Amino acid sequence: MVSLSKTIFKAYDIRGIIGKTLDAGVARQIGQAFGQAALAKGERTVVIGRDGRLSGPELAAALAQGLQAAGVDVIDLGVVATPMVYFGTHALDARSGIMVTGSHNPPDYNGFKMVLAGEAIHGDAITSLYQRIVDHDGASAATPGSYRTHDIRAAYLERIIGDVKLARPIKIAVDCGNGVAGAFAGDLYRGMGCEVIELFCDVDGNFPNHHPDPAHPENLQDLIRCLRETDAEIGLAFDGDGDRLGVVTKDGQIIYPDRQMMLFAADVLTRHPGQQILFDVKCTRHLAPYIAKSGGQPLMYKTGHSLVKAKLRETGAPLGGEMSGHIFFKDRWYGFDDGLYAGARLLEILTREADPSALLNALPQSDSTPELHLELKEGENVALMDKLRSDAVFPGHEQIITIDGLRVEYADGFGLARSSNTTPVIVMRFEAETPEALARIQAQFKSVILAAKPDAVLPF
Known part of the structure; x- marks a missing residue:
């Protein structure tokens, strides 16, 4: 039995490693907690599906048991793409759904993407599922929910x-x-x-x-x-x-x-x-x-x-x-x-x-980098971004956009540094009209990051 870890409850979904932080027991607990949250919003039915991962059948079965234990009816779509579960919450008589998926993570990962009463849940709504599990007394609903399969492909x-x-x-x-x-x-x-x-x-x-x-x-x-x-x-x-x-x-x-x-x-x-x-x-x-x-x-x-x-x-x-x-x-x-x-x-x-x-x-484009990751220890990414927001100076910039990290706009390009919501990483991306401008903007970001954290190992 894997013990429940708060670390699997991410900003946009639940994600863990099979046998280490996620197994059938955890999946059942998540199902029951989600079922309770659905009932609290007046929802009686939850659509579920799973991707092609080897751990999918066991996790989906346990998830369904948890949902039923909460007193929620389950419609199981079987092996489907994530958007087909979302489609199910529009096409079937159910506004809530859970997809068992590890998305693009390595084969030993799996997890859950969730829609609750028509909304993709994130942040506090996901953390509150963890709290529900911790606070739960172990009791099941007097009348368990029903279970049926449905082929939504056609x-x-x-x-x-x-x-x-x-x-x-x-x-x-x-x-x-x-x-x-x-x-x-x-x-x-x-x-x-x-x-x-x-x-x-x-x-x-x-x-x-x-x-x-x-x-x-x-x-x-x-x-x-x-x-x-x-x-x-x-x-x-x-x-x-x-x-x-x-x-x-x-x-x-x-x-x-x-x-x-x-x-x-x-x-x-x-x-x-x-x-x-x-x-x-x-x-x-x-x-x-x-x-x-x-x-x-x-x-x-x-x-x-x-x-x-x-x-x-x-x-x-x-x-x-x-x-x-x-x-x-x-x-x-x-x-x-x-x-x-x-x-x-x-x-x-x-x-x-x-x-x-x-x-x-023919679509317009410039010289740009892919996503670059500055790997840090747990919590360091948030602290570093706070420091950059308060202290960093970017000579020659035209605008600094702060809705998510720092996106610094120049006449000939931009640089971005933002804290990942899922891992202890600062995500960076750069774009400019010339290779020289790209190098200049990257050099500026490098100097402000090293000023804030001299031991940072930058990916450029």
């Missing part, structure tokens, strides 16, 4: 295929990295009229080929090679649970999500002129002007898929997106992040062009 695929229309047939390559998206991606895009080359679409929780995380270029090399060697026009890649999208052009360029957002925003704004378009602090400085030029109001916000979802609901924005690959369509969809659906919407736009890669490659 309804989900039909909902997308019925709405998203291609302008012409297209041949695509799809790399699912042996994640759960592989069970659905081929059928979805073929149903829309694509010819599909499938790479690593057999679901295998060992991830034998490469890690299912399209945010890292090394995981896209097979897809790049496939596009080079075949007549496929475009490549789509998905993370382990199917809520994030990666895109590769015919000539091997990676189109990161902040540039994907330019196309999505321009399209959505044709139907929602003048509306706000939401994006996180890690996105390129070219995105805001592109949104404005397309007739929208750019709104920069904090990083975190649950936080963006909450802000989307608050503002009524028809579209939101994160640099990490979570794209949220409220236009023609439900406002949750869905990599498979984002891929469908991208293909709808790209098939209007004779050369989709030319359209993607």
Whole structure:
């Protein structure tokens, strides 16, 4: 038996290592606590699903037992992508759902992404589940909840295929990295009229080929090679649970999500002129002007898929997106992040062009770094950011944005340092018009960080 650890209750989800911080016993406790929280909001039914991880069946079964012990009815969707559980909370008679997923983490991880009464829970709402478990007297509901299975596959695929229309047939390559998206991606895009080359679409929780995380270029090399060697026009890649999208052009360029957002925003704004378009602090400085030029109001916000979802609901924005690959369509969809659906919407736009890669490659871009991580000890990241906020001086800057860490804007680029909400890390990203400007901005950040913490081991 693994003893309950507060460390698995993260900012946006619950995540642990199987046999060390997470097992069936912990999953059952989480189910019962979530069930109680659902009942407190007047919810009687919870939808659950799981990705392709080897620990999934045992955790999902225990989760269901916990939910039933709280007196909640369970609808089990089986092996699905995370967005299919979210879809279930709209399509079925249930507004709450739990997905058993380790997302893009290594094979020995697993966890839970949760929607409670129609809202993706985060922060204090997740910590309060821990407190419920600690305070619980061990009693079960007098009448346990019911359990039934439900196959949502056809309804989900039909909902997308019925709405998203291609302008012409297209041949695509799809790399699912042996994640759960592989069970659905081929059928979805073929149903829309694509010819599909499938790479690593057999679901295998060992991830034998490469890690299912399209945010890292090394995981896209097979897809790049496939596009080079075949007549496929475009490549789509998905993370382990199917809520994030990666895109590769015919000539091997990676189109990161902040540039994907330019196309999505321009399209959505044709139907929602003048509306706000939401994006996180890690996105390129070219995105805001592109949104404005397309007739929208750019709104920069904090990083975190649950936080963006909450802000989307608050503002009524028809579209939101994160640099990490979570794209949220409220236009023609439900406002949750869905990599498979984002891929469908991208293909709808790209098939209007004779050369989709030319359209993607023409999107504005600058020299930039990927996400860089300054690894620290537990708690040091928060203390360091506090010190930088109070003491750091950035000569020549035009603006400092403090909604999430420090994003320092210059005439020719930006630098970002923000504290991760999930690990003891300072996340950094840099972008500039020239390699020289990029080096100058990085050097400035290096000097202020070392002034605040002389023993910091910087990743650049």
